[in-house]
Amino acid sequence: MQNVPGFLWKLGQLNHVAIAVPDLEKARSFYQDVLGARVSKTVLLPEHGVYTVFVELGNTKLELLHPLGKNSPVTGFLQKNKVGGMHHICIEVDDIKAAMAHLKEKKIRILSEEPKIGAHGKLVIFLHPKDCNGVLVELEEA
Amino acid sequence: MQNVPGFLWKLGQLNHVAIAVPDLEKARSFYQDVLGARVSKTVLLPEHGVYTVFVELGNTKLELLHPLGKNSPVTGFLQKNKVGGMHHICIEVDDIKAAMAHLKEKKIRILSEEPKIGAHGKLVIFLHPKDCNGVLVELEEA
Numbered sequence: 076m077q078n079v080p081g082f083l084w085k086l087g088q089l090n091h092v093a094i095a096v097p098d099l100e101k102a103r104s105f106y107q108d109v110l111g112a113r114v115s116k117t118v119l120l121p122e123h124g125v126y127t128v129f130v131e132l133g134n135t136k137l138e139l140l141h142p143l144g145k146n147s148p149v150t151g152f153l154q155k156n157k158v159g160g161m162h163h164i165c166i167e168v169d170d171i172k173a174a175m176a177h178l179k180e181k182k183i184r185i186l187s188e189e190p191k192i193g194a195h196g197k198l199v200i201f202l203h204p205k206d207c208n209g210v211l212v213e214l215e216e217a
Numbered sequence: 218m219q220n221v222p223g224f225l226w227k228l229g230q231l232n233h234v235a236i237a238v239p240d241l242e243k244a245r246s247f248y249q250d251v252l253g254a255r256v257s258k259t260v261l262l263p264e265h266g267v268y269t270v271f272v273e274l275g276n277t278k279l280e281l282l283h284p285l286g287k288n289s290p291v292t293g294f295l296q297k298n299k300v301g302g303m304h305h306i307c308i309e310v311d312d313i314k315a316a317m318a319h320l321k322e323k324k325i326r327i328l329s330e331e332p333k334i335g336a337h338g339k340l341v342i343f344l345h346p347k348d349c350n351g352v353l354v355e356l357e358e359a
Binding site for chain 1: 224231236251254301302325346349352
């Protein structure tokens with residue numbers, strides 16, 4: 076998809092849209108019973124501080140996130156957005172280290188010094204929302 | 218994708234994620250020059266009150282929205298979210314009238330009595346964010 080000459084890495088597909096929800100069962104029911112989507116069982120990701128339900132949309136998926144334990148990354152978001160809301164988008168890249176070098180050159184702040192292991196067991200980074208038009212952007216090495 | 222028995226309509230793919238931005242050129246540059254995505258020229262949609270730039274991600278697209286004229290549907294959003302943010306998600310359906318009947322039965326509020334012609338020239342409805350876990354959901358008849 077990425078066709079700009081001089082890039083040493085390629086942007087890929089939209090991996091998921093993450094939605095933080097105050098009530099996971101209610102959110103699951105909305106996607107399953109109201110919209111008729113195929114949804115997963117609840118997946119516990121204690122190392123990421125979230126319960127997750129995946130909503131399959133064919134070309135990509137939604138990830139419903141609910142806080143698990145203290146220090147969950149979605150607790151603060153839900154305090155500000157009590158009914159829930161869109162939390163981040165995740166786009167795939169082919170080479171996360173090359174992407175990081177390019178982002179640093181472009182003065183885009185990355186929220187960690189090194190990539191972390193994300194919810195899918197792959198390397199991820201998050202970009203500062205203020206440098207991305209108010210959107211928390213996750214890049215995942217596909 | 219939608220496999221629930223008894224449904225008279227089918228949910229389809231994620232058509233797009235819409236992102237409202239206060240500075241369209243800056244947002245275009247982020248996706249094109251920083252992330253290396255393929256982006257469209259600016260499209261004026263006066264009947265929808267927005268300037269739009271499409272960001273192609275292969276499996277789906279992002280739509281960058283900026284207010285055009287008075288009464289733009291994104292003006293209020295940008296007053297609350299000054300740096301921009303995720304505005305809505307759009308999911309395809311095969312039969313919008315059947316979807317509407319089902320949504321009414323499930324007590325999900327639809328923001329118009331009838332479907333409207335959306336930005337892609339197709340029939341669309343928007344669902345009340347408070348009934349959708351804080352997310353403004355657009356359904357588009359594909």
